[in-house]
Amino acid sequence: MPPPPKSTAGRSEEARALARARELPNSRTATDVDSLRRAFADHLQYSQAKDEHTATALDRYFAVAYAVRDRMMRRWVQTQQTYYRSDTKRVYYLSLEFLMGKALENNLINLGLRDSMRDALASLGLELDDLLAQEPDAGLGNGGLGRLAACFLDSLATLQYPAYGYGIRYEFGIFDQELRNGWQVERPEEWLRFGNAWEIPRPEYEVPVHFFGRTEHFVDEHGKHRVRWVDTRKVLGMPYDTPVAGYHNHTVNTLRLWRARASEEFDLSDFNRGDYIAAVEEKNLSETISKVLYPNDLTVMGKELRLQQQYFFVACSIHDILNRHLKTHESFDGFADKVAIQLNDTHPAIAVAELMRVFVDQYDLEWEKAWEICRSVFGYTNHTLLPEALERWQVELFGRVLPRHLEIVYEINRRFLDEVRASGKADEGAVARMSIIEEGPGRQVRMANLAVIGSRSVNGVAALHTELLKTELFHDFHALWPERFNNKTNGVTPRRWLLAANPELARTITECIGPQWVTDADELRRLEPLADDADFRRVFREIKRQNKERLAAIVKAENGITLDLDSIFDVQVKRLHEYKRQLLNVLHIVHQYLRIKADPAYAPVPRTYVFGAKAAPGYFMAKQIIKLINSVGEVVNHDLDVRGRIAVVFLKNYRVSLAERVFPAADVSEQISTAGKEASGTGNMKFQMNGALTVGTLDGANVEIREEVGAENFFLFGLTVEQVAELRRRGYNPWEYYRNDRDLKAVLDALSSGRFSPGEPRLFQPIVDSLLNGGDPYLCLADFRSYLECQERVSQAYLDPERWSRMAILNVARSGKFSSDRTIREYAEEIWGATPTPVA
Numbered sequence: 001m002p003p004p005p006k007s008t009a010g011r012s013e014e015a016r017a018l019a020r021a022r023e024l025p026n027s028r029t030a031t032d033v034d035s036l037r038r039a040f041a042d043h044l045q046y047s048q049a050k051d052e053h054t055a056t057a058l059d060r061y062f063a064v065a066y067a068v069r070d071r072m073m074r075r076w077v078q079t080q081q082t083y084y085r086s087d088t089k090r091v092y093y094l095s096l097e098f099l100m101g102k103a104l105e106n107n108l109i110n111l112g113l114r115d116s117m118r119d120a121l122a123s124l125g126l127e128l129d130d131l132l133a134q135e136p137d138a139g140l141g142n143g144g145l146g147r148l149a150a151c152f153l154d155s156l157a158t159l160q161y162p163a164y165g166y167g168i169r170y171e172f173g174i175f176d177q178e179l180r181n182g183w184q185v186e187r188p189e190e191w192l193r194f195g196n197a198w199e200i201p202r203p204e205y206e207v208p209v210h211f212f213g214r215t216e217h218f219v220d221e222h223g224k225h226r227v228r229w230v231d232t233r234k235v236l237g238m239p240y241d242t243p244v245a246g247y248h249n250h251t252v253n254t255l256r257l258w259r260a261r262a263s264e265e266f267d268l269s270d271f272n273r274g275d276y277i278a279a280v281e282e283k284n285l286s287e288t289i290s291k292v293l294y295p296n297d298l299t300v301m302g303k304e305l306r307l308q309q310q311y312f313f314v315a316c317s318i319h320d321i322l323n324r325h326l327k328t329h330e331s332f333d334g335f336a337d338k339v340a341i342q343l344n345d346t347h348p349a350i351a352v353a354e355l356m357r358v359f360v361d362q363y364d365l366e367w368e369k370a371w372e373i374c375r376s377v378f379g380y381t382n383h384t385l386l387p388e389a390l391e392r393w394q395v396e397l398f399g400r401v402l403p404r405h406l407e408i409v410y411e412i413n414r415r416f417l418d419e420v421r422a423s424g425k426a427d428e429g430a431v432a433r434m435s436i437i438e439e440g441p442g443r444q445v446r447m448a449n450l451a452v453i454g455s456r457s458v459n460g461v462a463a464l465h466t467e468l469l470k471t472e473l474f475h476d477f478h479a480l481w482p483e484r485f486n487n488k489t490n491g492v493t494p495r496r497w498l499l500a501a502n503p504e505l506a507r508t509i510t511e512c513i514g515p516q517w518v519t520d521a522d523e524l525r526r527l528e529p530l531a532d533d534a535d536f537r538r539v540f541r542e543i544k545r546q547n548k549e550r551l552a553a554i555v556k557a558e559n560g561i562t563l564d565l566d567s568i569f570d571v572q573v574k575r576l577h578e579y580k581r582q583l584l585n586v587l588h589i590v591h592q593y594l595r596i597k598a599d600p601a602y603a604p605v606p607r608t609y610v611f612g613a614k615a616a617p618g619y620f621m622a623k624q625i626i627k628l629i630n631s632v633g634e635v636v637n638h639d640l641d642v643r644g645r646i647a648v649v650f651l652k653n654y655r656v657s658l659a660e661r662v663f664p665a666a667d668v669s670e671q672i673s674t675a676g677k678e679a680s681g682t683g684n685m686k687f688q689m690n691g692a693l694t695v696g697t698l699d700g701a702n703v704e705i706r707e708e709v710g711a712e713n714f715f716l717f718g719l720t721v722e723q724v725a726e727l728r729r730r731g732y733n734p735w736e737y738y739r740n741d742r743d744l745k746a747v748l749d750a751l752s753s754g755r756f757s758p759g760e761p762r763l764f765q766p767i768v769d770s771l772l773n774g775g776d777p778y779l780c781l782a783d784f785r786s787y788l789e790c791q792e793r794v795s796q797a798y799l800d801p802e803r804w805s806r807m808a809i810l811n812v813a814r815s816g817k818f819s820s821d822r823t824i825r826e827y828a829e830e831i832w833g834a835t836p837t838p839v840a
């Protein structure tokens, strides 16, 4: 039972006194330059206890961050009050990953403080950019899925939706990537070492979470069958709240991340036995739950700790959501009208069983009623068709960690299968495929099936991906419930990816068409006529060159390589995965190299090939490919014969803050996945928004990007989904391509011969073997010739700068569809039924 509320009389007295106190002059959160300077000085002194002699750059960063945070607090409180009073429908975005990057610049921009803060610091002889560089990235995600969640938070606040992000406050986010002799080495990234200026710990809202134990079935005093979950081990979830400010409005939403803490009574027995050390060791064990992000992108490992992480943050979040609802409602009758919960992939899909458990076991709701509510609050977003990414848990493991949830999953499944059989709409094959339980030796719980069965909406993340979901992965479910399936093409926030990352281009765009595009990206269309304006094209090229200079300075400092600013900056940055085909890119580079070596007169249009990619630590082939890129770079960059023609750069530790420097500097965006494998991609959109031209297959959102920009402004190559299927039906033999294409043979022979691995001739044999003897699962060889021809068209186009910049400008002008504002509006209107709730 919660404690009785304080008397209303006492509270309103406090409210009046607080209001009077806030009317006093000298408000500490004014936003003029003088007040910002004062706030900085105060925080340096009162928060950091430093003066101008002792302050480090980091102290100064914290002083600025605190000054900015102060200016979010009133709006944050008012936003929450507004949602509370209006009893508006809330949206909860559950995600195991939030790849936020840095917060300070984004907050300055959204609050409209960037220029005044820059001036305030300049008057103290400080450069804002130097302080921005001090902030560590919040790298609580692997790649696209986690970054999507971060872009969504920005759009939700900007569009004034009453929304909350829920996730885990990992002590270690994605690893820091170092290179040793061209090989990836992982190091833990201690992003919290110096503290986090943005989070507010809320120990007072701690939530108990149970694991293990067993269930007891009994009959209660009303003769009703009930279940207790007993003999559990308890862990506490402590929330840390981060404010998320909308762009130029009064909305500040909350990202609530949970940290695992040992419960005090947890090890009383050890303490009582006098084993103090053993008890404290046990404490550590329960706190490992929020210790580290699993660094596998799109592959699952079936590790117990991972299941514990998923259940931990889901249980905390569901508890929080129900508590908030019960503050203003007597029962759960209208729950589905007030709450929408979106599951970012199947990682939080256990929420379906958890909500049922809490309703049925704790609040004593009838199963049917609980299920009806459940089924109308959840939405599930699928992010991939790759079989290795589909989450399945061994029934044994699942039942040991979450015995009550396993019973609930069985019951959900039993009722579902009965219903399907009764409907006569599915044969036994379909029934077996749709069952939440995969039968056979080592039975498994299929989380995707649980998510589909427990949700009112299932969406893919690009038009093509959604079609493939309907016809392949979820074909049986689609036949049963076609109305549940819908598409929500991904997007990215133009605040971070254009306004903040490319300030010169943003300023120029605003000069030409006004500032509306920042929150209405369709306005960018008004740039179209300027593609035919020679002066504008010149300015556009100058900005691209400045951005290339900025990236070149990073490359010089990190890699010691001097880049040719006149060369094509041809960029592939994304997680390393075989389906993304970084290898195809390398095959093309090796081909170019061999061609130059064979024909000294061959002078291709100069290109700089830029890569950035982290590999999952246990992904052998991905790590080989990173080594290959670096080895090819080593040879190419030091060969005097190719000087000034091609160069290869691998940027280490690709992450959000580095990405913000890379996209604006790119001429060419490599989006070359095997058709049907990339669900959407979002990097492709960031490139387009910054005026890079895409070399791409008809995969994921590339299809829609090409539709928007027009076929003449997109470099298309490669097999389509249908052609891939056809080729596989006929029987794909990579050796045929090897034998029939002399250039391809020369490239693979060069890799086999040790040309790029002096002293270790067999180093890259596993790569060649996977292509030839391993069946080339991602069809690099099948698409090689088409890719080469496409790259030739790219070079020809670049020779005509006027034509190229015209195409690039049209890419920017037609990028409006890929604003995450559009995506979020579609989720809100078509899935959540949420309405904007502005803050006065």
Ligand SMILES: *Cc1c(COP(=O)(O)O)cnc(C)c1O
Residues within 6 Å of the ligand: 142, 143, 144, 147, 573, 574, 575, 654, 655, 656, 659, 680, 681, 682, 683, 684, 686
């Ligand atoms: C956008 C982004 C991604 C996703 O890139 P894709 O090319 O869509 O795979 C991954 N990592 C970071 C740091 C990003 O900013």
